[in-house]
Amino acid sequence: MSDAAALEPPVDVEEHTALDEDYVLTTGFVEKVVDAADDGDGMRLRSLLEDLHPADVADLMGFLTAEHRAVVVLWLPPELLAETLPELDDGIREEVLERVPNATLAEALQELDSDDAAAVVEDLEDDQRERVLAAMPEVDRAAIESSLGYEEDSAGRLMQREVMAAPQFWRVGDTIDHVRAQGEDLPELFFDVYVVDPLNKPVGGVAISRLLRSPRDTNLTDLMEPVNAIAVDQDQEEVAYIFEKYHLISAPVTDAAGRLVGQITVDDIVNIIQQENREDILRLAGVADEDRGSSVLEIVRGRVPWLTINLATAVLGASVIGWFEGTIQQIVALAVLMPIVSALGGNAGTQALTVTVRALATRELNASNAVRTFWRELLVGCANGLVLAPLIGVAAGLWAGDWRMGAVIGAAMVLNLLVAATVGVLTPLTLSKLKFDPAVSSAVFVTATTDFFGFLIFLGLATVVLL
Template sequence: MSRNTDSLADMADDIRPHEVDEDLEDLALDEDYALNPDFVSNVADALDRGDAERLRELLSALHPADIADLMGFLSADAREELVPHLDPETLSEILSELDSEIREDVLEHVPSATLARAIGEMDSDDAADVVDDLEDDKRAQVLAAMPEMERAAIESTLSYGEETAGRLMQREVVAAPQFWTVGQAIDHFRSGGEELPELFFDIYVVDPAYKPVGAVPVSHLLRSGRQVPLAQIMEPVNEIAIDLDQEEVAYIFDKYHLISAPVVDVGGRLVGQITVDDIVGVIQEEGEEDILALAGVSDAGRDAGVVGIVRSRIPWLMINMVTAAVAASVIGAFQDEIAKLVVLAALYPIVASLGGNAGTQTLAVAVRALANRELSSFNAVRTVLREMGVGLINGAALAAITGTVIFLMFHDLRLTLVFGLALIINLFMASLAGAVVPLVLERSGRDPAVSSSIFVTFVTDFTGFFAFLGLASLILL
């Protein structure tokens, strides 16, 4: 790629999404808000030609989140061309939106001084995430270039465990003593407006020990008279312990329909807040992890290498190979029966396949119920019995339908009976395994989304082969 750093650097202050060309804005995004491939190609061409004016026009049509998405489509070389020409303010808005793998690549090409300024523009939670992605040497340089208070706040946030409330929270909060009136609170917040969080929904009412005793939604504050005490209009709060897992935090937000919540340390003192925009990201992240875990894979990312992907997937494939070999051994045990009646070889895969699909259906429902706290020891027996009933009914229905087809094809009532019974048995076992396996794994402290599918598939394959070929040897041969 050609480099025209000087000319592009002159345009750095102009690369902000405020001067929007409506035609370019229409070109940039499809109706589903995804980036238009033609628009991405135009950006890549502008970078290749070193056309700073065209690059400014294209990027001005994008929201920072769309610029972050754009970087995911660009090659590493193209990102290297683009990054140095983003001003710190725009860079601060983009970094928090980038996928972690791409962000690590981008951070390598940002000078430490520029990065320190960009991080200073970010909320404390986003700033800590970015600093955590830096290599040790560069992290030290960036922190050294930051003001002491900002550096101390980030270092304190990084001291908490990953995926905990301490990492998720932002330290910027709005608090007021319980003896204040509405008027006193409003006057105080207006006089110190620059120090307020960029976005907040509640004013936390605290006692002299700085422990939250309630919260006043901003909407209630604005509707109340100036002389009304905050203690009179405050509402109870759901406090979040600083070491609580982020998945538990998301569950609390969802259950109680929260917009924000105070975070407290081990002594119960207010140390930060978590807002709903952070929880949306957690819910999406946890949902993606569960979906990928059901397939036994991890998020490869758009820039992931072949070796890394292979390492993440091959262990589960090897386990699956072992379970498949055990299930296939059943076929070997009945090879003489299959040789005598070749039609068995054409039918037993159908029984196993239908059982596998039924098991997957039940498994998906069970894992979702566990994740949403809808399935516990209290209703586990009832749930398992329900799924067993569903398996029997589905098995009987499919046996009637497919059995009719088999009878019309082979005109053999005993073969039809064998197939139908095997199908009922396998769908029953599939539903049983799909409900019980994730419960057992969850009870043993394992993630039921990670390995349940392998064990359920083993049960349906083994049962399908054994039931069909075993019944065939008893009834047909």
């Protein structure tokens, strides 16, 4: 070994082994970051974080406490900070933004496309927003303010204003030369060159891959394909649906006059689809939009209203039991068996509900096939009941020593599964027709209905048949 090699410090092989085979941050790496933050060792923090992907830095922030995040964010290089901010959960991002100096934040935002920069600025408090925008160059500030002028969750808020367009009379050579001359002014990510008419309205698009394969003297109009233009005021869910249906990679965004004002790319749509799916899943469970940065108070505020509604529906179900108090006193076995009927009804209703809400969200269910879908779920509920009824009927009959008990619970099972299928389909359809989000409150209605009718049918049949 040479003298120079002997003087080199030993290399920590584990230093940058941040991810495991499932692309999840390792416990050891997180502990190293925590130790460096506790020691106030900024240079070590920067060494640990500088090679991480922004998405992994955002994931790391979710594993850290607020105190550790406050230290880590101060040592992120501006470029890495800029790319990390759009990846953070909303609650964590708001907290991080409070810790970043305004000048640093203004510098970081200049590294982002206008859509990502607007998403970050949107989370700032009014006074901080004014100071950060004032510290930015006029062009960048104007682009962000323009994006924020559109409705939240609209295509205008989602789009990036950086877009590559070319007039109809250009040839391939003109376009390639123009693209090369733009340098830093090019969009960070683009897949198509949009061909526009003299009024700046998109008349077609040419994929970059096709542009580069074509001879320089080829007219753009000979290469262009029709484009699916997105209206600037369209809801982001509609935009995601268009991208998914037509397998788009990018699409131009037009204003009310049809003029090209920006573009939306598939990376933004992936985020929207994940966000919408996450919201629907949480809403089906009666949970507000929570993330790792949510405080205990925020979580409680989101959950208590739905738990209160569930309490009211539970009281409604319990009142049915009170109606048959005399029957239960005479046949105690009913108290043991009746939760089975309501529980299976609730599960079956949730299955039908989940399928229906998903079909509505993906637009696979509408007025043209609603009746067919309803009858299909009704037949499924009947079939499930006919399969399960003999099983629970025989078991209940043997346990109670009375075949009539088996017949009662078997019949109640079939009828309640039919009720579950009915409310599981009709509830979200009705809420959707009334312009309410079916994912928000359907589960409460379905559970309440299956509990109410489960107890009513079972105890009612028992009263008629067994007494």
